[in-house]
Amino acid sequence: MTVVREFTVMSREWCHLCHDLVDKLKPLAAELGWSVRTLDVDADPELEARWDELVPVVVAGDKVLCHYHLDEAAIRAYCRGFPLESAA
Template sequence: MTKSAQTSELIVYGRADCHLCEEMIQGLKQRQEQVPFNFEVVDIDADPALVTRYNDKIPVLVSSHDGMEICHHFLDFAALDDYLAKIR
């Protein structure tokens, strides 16, 4: 999993070899073609505190600004669009 070099508006908490994580990342990339935003992917296995917090919920999409959870397990396009509209 990689991090964006630009300032990220969103964070995807996930782990390697997670098919749901890959699906969420692909969905975010598709939405980026329509609405510009940045996101980074964080591997929770690199931080025991993140494992404790997110282990059963990954992937989790959160705001990098305030830590608000936008969705988990599956990408909720409506929730993503609502969040992006609020920060613009």
């Protein structure tokens, strides 16, 4: 069984903090074997209502890992809970 390893960034197109966070997260995610998906909260009223002033927010599943700035230690600590996949 394959576990989806994906970080979701709640973001805004015009937000420089959002772009900075994503730019820093992508190489870290690649190092850890995870992907990054970005969602524009302004495109979805439910996302905007939930995340509004907290963006950017990094989420993995239903766990919030950090917001405003990348917390590399929090990302790495979270990922340690997932075993490495062996090559088949």
